[in-house]
Amino acid sequence: MLVFSAFTPNSPLLLPEINKDKAHRLEKTTEAMAELADELYATHPETIILISMHPTIFNGSFSIALKDPFTFDLSEFGELSFDKKIKPDIELINELQDSLRSQGQPVTLTSDETLNYASAVPLQILTEDLKNVKLVAITYSELDTKSHFQFGNALKETIMSSDKRIAVIAVGDMSHALTNNSPADFHPDGEKYDKKIQELIAQKNTVGLISLDEKLIENAVENSYRSLTILFGLLDRISVKPEILNYEAPFGVGYLVANFAIK
Template identity: 45%
Template sequence: MIVFAAIVPHSPLLLEPIGKENQKHLKKTLEALQKLKEDLYLSRPDTILVISSHATRHASHFSINLHDEYQTDFRDFGDMSTSHEFYPDLELITAIRREGYDSNHPITLDSNVNLDYGAGVPLELLHSIGLTKKIVPVSYSGLSPKEHLAFGKMLQEVTQNSSERIAVIASGDLSHCLTSDAPGGFHKHAREFDETIQRAVAELSSSTLLSMKMLLIEETKSCVYEQLLILFGLIERKRLRPEILSYEAPFGVGYLVAQFHL
């Protein structure tokens, strides 16, 4: 069963060895993540299912990274020391693959020891001593928005039938085009995109997500849309309370932290 669900950003700047002096501009986000870290610990999960946008992406299949162990790795960002080990939840991965096959949701397995930073940053920020190290790293696909929502619903079926206590983390950043010096340059509709995403989260509205224009999603260069659809499918029809803990965009990229209280 699901015992924790959240949306978090995955900027490596959120890690102190990388962000350094930039962290003073991320105060709201870091404070919200600290609250999430505490709530995640209190939820006592047996495993963490993390949905990332920076793992291997397949055009026609969703994917799970299955390896005998995983390492967080931030050497590409100049951090040679931050690294922790995690391990696959073989039972849950097997159940997901079986249900995916039975319900015609294509799933492929990749095998990488190094976790992509979309999974690695949230795990570094939210993990604490005594918390489970079992994870299921899931990646989105090139399939349609409706198929991502349906994939999430399939995952909900699996988690409901599991005896494990499961935490779900959707990892992603909002628009990368909010200011002229943003990584993606400025786009006049970037603010509209971020506001729409926040409204969808606050209302837990998959219909709001599905009604968004794909051109807007692509042009504002976000990396959160598909993960949200999967997450919404996972928690749809559950009795919960969405809470936006923080939103800020100090570097022209939208960082959203939100929790769904179960």
């Protein structure tokens, strides 16, 4: 059963171990993530399905990582002290891949042992008090928007029929083109994209999301749209109350924290 759903950023700057000197500039996002962690803990999840930008992204297939255990890898940011491990939910992974393939969904199993920052950051923050929670790590693909929405819809069948308490968290950062100091070149569509996504989430406007202008998405230089589209597909026809807990962009990249409370 689905007990929790949310969207979070994945920036390593959210970890004080990496961003010691400027952590105060992300205080509101940090507080929102702490609030989300409390909400997640209260639902007593047995398994987290994380939809993110894992190391391997395929052109024509979604992927599910299978390694026991997963380890966190933040060495590219100079942080070597993380030794956290998290076990996969092998039973649920098998059920998901069987169900997805029976529905004609392209899915590949990978053996990535380490979770890069895109997965490690939100998991580090959100599972601090969830010592025994298991993980299903799903990576989006290079397929089109409709395929991502349909994939989310296909995931729902197994999740809703499962006896396990399952949390689904979609992960990504918003526009990387918000200012002249952003990682990507500034583009006015960056701010337009971030504002539009917030509006669509607040309204849970599925039609608006999947019909969003492709050029707007491209110009925004984001890594949030595909994971969010999968989440919207999964939540289609499920009663939820969307709430944006915080949005800010102190370093020229948009960070959005949103809870989709299950009614």
